[in-house]
Amino acid sequence: MYSPYFLTYMLAGFILSVLVFLWALHAGQFRDQKRARFLPLDDGAEGPPVVVSRMNRIQGYVILGLACAGLLAMAITLGYSILTAR
Amino acid sequence: MSKSQFTAIQTNSTARGFCLTSAFWMVIATLAGLTAATELIAPDISGNVSWLVFGRVRPIHVNLVLFGFVTPGLLAAAFYFLPRLLRTELYSEKLGIAAVALWNVAIAAGIIALAAGHSQGREYAELIWPVDVLLVITFALLFWNLIMTVRRRQEPILYVSVWYACAAVILTGVTYCLGNVVWKPDSGALVGIPDAILLWFYGHNIFGLLLTPLSIAVAYYVIPTAIRRPLYSHTLSLIGFWSLLVVYSHIGTHHLLQVPVPTWLKVVAIVDSIAMVIPVMVFLINIWYTAKGSLGEVHADIGAKFVFTGTIMYFVVSIQGSIMALPQVQRVTHFNNWVVGHAHVGVLGFAGMIALGGLYFILPRITGKPLYSRFLADLQYWFVFLGTIGFTTVLTIVGLIQGNAWLNGEMIYRVLPELQIYYIMRAAVGLTVFVSALIGLYNIVRTLYFNPGEAA
Numbered sequence: 005m006y007s008p009y010f011l012t013y014m015l016a017g018f019i020l021s022v023l024v025f026l027w028a029l030h031a032g033q034f035r036d037q038k039r040a041r042f043l044p045l046d047d048g049a050e051g052p053p054v055v056v057s058r059m060n061r062i063q064g065y066v067i068l069g070l071a072c073a074g075l076l077a078m079a080i081t082l083g084y085s086i087l088t089a090r
Numbered sequence: 091m092s093k094s095q096f097t098a099i100q101t102n103s104t105a106r107g108f109c110l111t112s113a114f115w116m117v118i119a120t121l122a123g124l125t126a127a128t129e130l131i132a133p134d135i136s137g138n139v140s141w142l143v144f145g146r147v148r149p150i151h152v153n154l155v156l157f158g159f160v161t162p163g164l165l166a167a168a169f170y171f172l173p174r175l176l177r178t179e180l181y182s183e184k185l186g187i188a189a190v191a192l193w194n195v196a197i198a199a200g201i202i203a204l205a206a207g208h209s210q211g212r213e214y215a216e217l218i219w220p221v222d223v224l225l226v227i228t229f230a231l232l233f234w235n236l237i238m239t240v241r242r243r244q245e246p247i248l249y250v251s252v253w254y255a256c257a258a259v260i261l262t263g264v265t266y267c268l269g270n271v272v273w274k275p276d277s278g279a280l281v282g283i284p285d286a287i288l289l290w291f292y293g294h295n296i297f298g299l300l301l302t303p304l305s306i307a308v309a310y311y312v313i314p315t316a317i318r319r320p321l322y323s324h325t326l327s328l329i330g331f332w333s334l335l336v337v338y339s340h341i342g343t344h345h346l347l348q349v350p351v352p353t354w355l356k357v358v359a360i361v362d363s364i365a366m367v368i369p370v371m372v373f374l375i376n377i378w379y380t381a382k383g384s385l386g387e388v389h390a391d392i393g394a395k396f397v398f399t400g401t402i403m404y405f406v407v408s409i410q411g412s413i414m415a416l417p418q419v420q421r422v423t424h425f426n427n428w429v430v431g432h433a434h435v436g437v438l439g440f441a442g443m444i445a446l447g448g449l450y451f452i453l454p455r456i457t458g459k460p461l462y463s464r465f466l467a468d469l470q471y472w473f474v475f476l477g478t479i480g481f482t483t484v485l486t487i488v489g490l491i492q493g494n495a496w497l498n499g500e501m502i503y504r505v506l507p508e509l510q511i512y513y514i515m516r517a518a519v520g521l522t523v524f525v526s527a528l529i530g531l532y533n534i535v536r537t538l539y540f541n542p543g544e545a546a
Contacts, residue, residue, distance in 0.1 A: 039247065045320060055390060
């Protein structure tokens with residue numbers, strides 16, 4: 005009979021999550037969200053300069069295209085497979 | 091503390107340690123995967139060498155990928171960006187180095203034990219009790235270091251990456267204890283159905299509460315930094331974080347739809363699996379809108395390029411995962427190689443890609459020099475990318491053949507010969523990924539220690 009242990013764990017997790025959420029609310033973590041968007045840009049860690057080429061853009065579109073084609077192919081094969089399975 | 095002072099005092103020893111850990115274990119992990127794939131083509135190839143049989147090599151591959159390659163790669167990036175986002179220094183680099191050392195001892199001990207035949211025999215929870223304890227202690231050290239850094243922060247707002255990274259470490263520490271039933275050192279397991287429920291709660295959460303939040307944390311840091319644009323919406327990112335916590339933790343039972351677990355638990359698992367679309371799309375819309383119009387800049391930085399591709403793979407694997415939780419779909423896709431293909435998109439294509447992206451993004455920043463070879467990093471990118479596509483295609487086809495054959499009542503001796511050619515292709519793809527790991531290790535070691543490039 006493990007249900008009491010599972011329930012205890014779930015309850016503990018739920019209470020802890022609520023407590024952390026309440027702390028965040030109280031500590032103003034959900035305020036000033038506009039400034040929060042900029043935090044990674046102001047961390048004092050400059051990387052090497054990047055040179056953008058036309059090829060870089062093309063690579064991006066190729067990968068997106070491949071992902072869409074892959075998803076479409078997967079959806080078609082899965083649909084066909086489920087519909088034809090006896 | 092001024093920006094220049096802050097940058098100067100960072101030694102990044104912990105991040106460096108995790109970089110090396112990830113690069114090294116990726117080589118061993120992919121070698122184990124290649125060995126296992128070869129044994130599926132030629133089962134007698136390892137002869138009577140006990141530590142090379144499939145039943146031992148496969149868990150070595152899985153555990154090394156999860157805990158040797160991907161997690162340390164993501165932790166390397168986390169230990170780099172966390173102090174920066176909090177505008178302070180890491181609480182203790184010594185503690186960090188101790189954690190890196192302990193982590194490597196645990197992984198090495200676990201692999202030796204698995205090779206020697208000492209296993210708990212539960213998927214993703216094969217590592218034996220002493221190793222479990224070492225890993226839990228390491229998670230505790232990591233969390234202490236992170237949370238104390240948070241306490242000493244000079245930036246009052248916690249950027250979303252900080253939330254994700256801290257949550258991943260503490261939640262996994264706890265889930266690891268439970269999933270490996272550490273209070274039962276002799277077996278590391280419960281009995282019967284409760285054990286299956288607990289195991290898949292843990293098994294899926296290794297992905298959902300460790301790899302996913304750490305990967306998202308890295309993506310939320312790398313993409314805006316690389317293209318020098320603010321995040322599209324921080325509010326949206328926090329909605330994604332809290333909804334991930336609510337939804338992801340109960341979906342493990344979708345692995346057990348064919349098992350006599352309580353129906354209400356199956357329903358919860360299926361509903362939440364579908365609801366995963368919410369945190370997934372919140373994250374993807376946010377990160378893609380941030381990168382909108384800057385695809386050129388994303389692909390000009392090799393780290394961001396890896397990470398961005400990882401986000402696309404996340405889209406694929408998440409949509410797949412939600413659909414796969416439906417019982418009607420599982421009739422065809424469960425208990426066969428479809429699931430293995432799904433796991434490869436998730437762990438290699440999504441989390442692995444982002445881990446490598448994190449490494450390549452931070453390396454020039456922690457060494458102050460450009461990468462040893464951008465060409466080799468690009469080569470590794472294409473090998474891993476094509477490897478992921480190859481695994482997905484081949485294993486999906488094999489899975490559909492197996493699933494349909496099972497549904498149609500085909501005999502196994504008629505099906506196995508049909509699969510042989512795909513297993514050969516799978517091993518070929520595995521060889522590609524193994525070569526990419528060797529390239530990565532060479533490039534990373536050269537960048538860290540033998541880099542002739544001029545300081546930026």
